[in-house]
Every structure is written in C-alpha cells, then in structure tokens.
Amino acid sequence: MPTPSTSPLERRHLDLGADYLLRSVAILGRLFGGDVSRGLIYLTALQASSQHLRNGQDPCQTQLTDDDQRRPVSLSSIARSLSMSVETTRRQVLRLEHEGLVARTANGGVMVRFSSLGCEALREALAVNSINVQRLAGGLQRPAVEGVMPGKRA
Structure with a gap:
C-alpha cells in the first residue's frame, strides 16, 4: 500500500507492477478455465524443469526442448x-496430468509434456503476454510525473 512518504516513482512502479500482475493472472485464468492456481503450478513446473538449460544463457536463445532434456520437479x-x-x-x-499437460515420473516427479507447449491456446496466451510485458517495459521507460499515474494523461 502506498504511504504518504512513497515517492512518485515508487507509486508508479507499484501501479505498473499491479497492472502487469493482474493482466498476467487474467491470461492464466483464461488459459486454465478460470483456475489460476493450476496455471501457476503448470508454469512453475515448466520453469523449474528447464532452469538448468537456461543457466548462463540468453533466454531469447533458449530453445524449447523435448521431454528428455528437462528434469522432473518434485x-x-x-x-x-x-x-x-x-x-x-x-x-x-493430477488434474494437469489428466488433461495431458504434465506427466508424473516413476519417482513422483512432475514434468510438463513437451507436446503441451505447442497448443494454440498457449501460443495465443504467449502473444498476449508479450504485449503485457511490452506495456510494462514501456511504462518503466517513461519518466514519472508527479500526480500522473501510468497510462493516464495529465
């Protein structure tokens, strides 16, 4: 919550961050039938299972990989x-597994199925999120003006 001592830049960052988060939650909600927690679990498993492939690399250069290159996550x-x-x-x-989005390994680990990454709904969500990220980045690049919130004109 902003306080009277919060600077205009801090208020701007708070507003931009909240806007980005709420838009991201809406994307996840649409993608997972209104179940944001299921979407968060899917994304967490995906990120954690492929983290070792991104370490020390430019994320833009990291390619989607088949199931054998990723690691299960507990x-x-x-x-x-x-x-x-x-x-x-x-x-x-269990719901994600039933939907064919993840697989459980013999030792109980979770892996996002490579095949789930190519679905049309996910590609559309990624495109919408790209716009969301660009909006956040654009807002961070604009100078903060006292009393003017991001996306609103004085």
Missing part, C-alpha cells in the same frame, strides 16, 4: 515455491 518443490500445501499441489497436478 511436488514439494512446486508447493514450496508457490507457498501452497503439498496436497493442493498434488490435486492440481
């Missing part, structure tokens, strides 16, 4: 990173 790791209970995470992973 349920407890996903739950911890999202501050969710393991049981809630397990239930959501």
Whole structure:
C-alpha cells in the first residue's frame, strides 16, 4: 500500500507492477478455465524443469526442448515455491496430468509434456503476454510525473 512518504516513482512502479500482475493472472485464468492456481503450478513446473538449460544463457536463445532434456520437479518443490500445501499441489497436478499437460515420473516427479507447449491456446496466451510485458517495459521507460499515474494523461 502506498504511504504518504512513497515517492512518485515508487507509486508508479507499484501501479505498473499491479497492472502487469493482474493482466498476467487474467491470461492464466483464461488459459486454465478460470483456475489460476493450476496455471501457476503448470508454469512453475515448466520453469523449474528447464532452469538448468537456461543457466548462463540468453533466454531469447533458449530453445524449447523435448521431454528428455528437462528434469522432473518434485511436488514439494512446486508447493514450496508457490507457498501452497503439498496436497493442493498434488490435486492440481493430477488434474494437469489428466488433461495431458504434465506427466508424473516413476519417482513422483512432475514434468510438463513437451507436446503441451505447442497448443494454440498457449501460443495465443504467449502473444498476449508479450504485449503485457511490452506495456510494462514501456511504462518503466517513461519518466514519472508527479500526480500522473501510468497510462493516464495529465
């Protein structure tokens, strides 16, 4: 929450961050039938399973990889990173598995299926998110003006 001592730049960053987050949540909600937590679990598993492929590389140069190149992620790791209970995470992973978006490994790990990354709905969500990121970046580049919120004109 902004305080009277919050600078215009801090208020601007708060507003831009909130706008970006709310737009991102809306994207996830649309992509996962209104179930944002399922979307967060899917994204967390995807990020964690391919983190080792991105280390030290420009993210723009990282290619989508097949299932054999990614590493399984434990349920407890996903739950911890999202501050969710393991049981809630397990239930959501079971739904994702039933939908064919993730697979469970023999030792209980979770892997996002490579085939799920090519679906049309995900490509559309990525395109919308790209616009969302550009909006955030553009807002951060504009100078803050006292009393004027981002996206609004004086």
